[in-house]
Amino acid sequence: MPVPEQSVADQPEPPHGKRTRTIVLVVVAVVAALAIAAAGVGIWWFTSHRGAAPASDGVVATHAGKDAGKASAKDGAGAEKEGGKERKAACVAVPDAELGSVDRSGENLIGAFTFTSNCEDGDAAYAAKDVQVTVKDGDVVAAAVFDFSKHPIAFQDGEAIVKLAFNASQHWRPSSQIDADDAEVVVQGRQTPQSQPAAGAAGALGGADIAKNSAERYAQTALQWQTSHDSSKASDFYSTYTTQLSSKKFGMQVEGKTWGYADIYRQFLTCKSKHPNALLVWSGDWPTYTKTNTGDYYVILSGEPFDTTEAANGWCSANGYTSNDCLPVDLQ
Incomplete structure (x- = not known):
């Protein structure tokens, strides 16, 4: 036969220990539900804000590449940011x-x-x-x-x-x-x-x-210009003496090297720095050399005038030259 229904009031009260366990289980379930909800909110916030940097003083800092902050260069000049300050970039256009x-x-x-x-x-x-x-x-x-x-x-x-x-x-x-x-x-x-x-x-x-070949070419041109430039002054030594300090020609092997145009012109500049009146002549332009078949030399003269060979030799000695390096000469 069917079991008769009982009212709540008629239902027997559970023992005290069993009642306590029921309350605990209910509290645990509520806490767990709240934890799951909080975790869900955290995941949503993280995923929706991923990639954004933290804000500071109300300004949001965004990710920048290594070239960010540099101003574009125009005509070889530009600027870039360094430590929040603008720093000028160097000019690369040839002035x-x-x-x-x-x-x-x-x-x-x-x-x-x-x-x-x-x-x-x-x-x-x-x-x-x-x-x-x-x-x-x-x-x-x-x-x-x-x-x-x-x-x-x-x-x-x-x-x-x-x-x-x-x-x-x-x-x-x-x-x-x-x-x-x-x-x-x-x-x-x-x-x-x-x-x-x-x-x-x-x-x-x-x-x-x-480049050496360019320097050699410029020196050859300079030798031609110099002998032409100094010719007028050198003509003063037809009737008086001066001193010869060097005579060299291209390809000459002496003093431990083979002389090129650059070597010859450099020696002239060295003499010119010591003796401001120094002149460069082409021996083929002057009788004193052509008479002895030595007309293919670049000759450096001191440009100092002397009335006698003795005075010229005295100048050579006074300036530290030997008879091999310095000798009296006229161009007639």
Whole structure:
């Protein structure tokens, strides 16, 4: 027969221990449900905000590549951010140059050049390596390769005056015979130096040698120019004496080397630095040499006048020359 229904009041009360366990289970279930809900909210927040950097002072910082913050360069100049401050980038455009003046320090030609920036930011420094500076006064009269990476050209209002030194292997005309007003200057980047940079002189930056074949060609031209230039002055020694300091010709093997045009012209510049009146003549232009069949030499003369051979010999001794290096001569 069916079991009769009982009211709640009629149901027997469970023992005390069983009742306590029931309450505990209910509390645990509620806590677990709350934990699951909290975890779900956390996962949603993380996934929806992934990739965003934490905000600071109300500004959201976003991820930037390594080139972010750099301003685009124009005409070889630009700027970049460093530590929140703008820093000027170096100018890489080759500047123009003019020769302001020339001077001499020992065997060095010293040129004062006015460089003009070719960058949009005219005050950005120029700090390139292997930059050839060539000076022309009709012919090429000086050329060397300079390293401005260690001695940058600092422009002010787009211009800078820089002193450059050319040693006796790097220039092919005495400083006193170069017309700075008519000279042309050519500046070329990415050239190949043929030596280590020479020491500076008189506060001027020294440079490295250019290609040997170019230097030889410029020296040959310089020898021709010099003998023509000095011919008028040399004619004074038809009727009086001077002293001969050297006679060399191309390919001559003497003094431990084979002489080229560059060697011959360098020796002339060395003598010129010691004796400002020194002259260079081509022996074939003067009777005293053609009479002895020695008409194919470049001859260096001291340019000092003497009335007698004894006076000329005395000058040689006083200046430390032996009879093999210095002797009286007239050109008649």
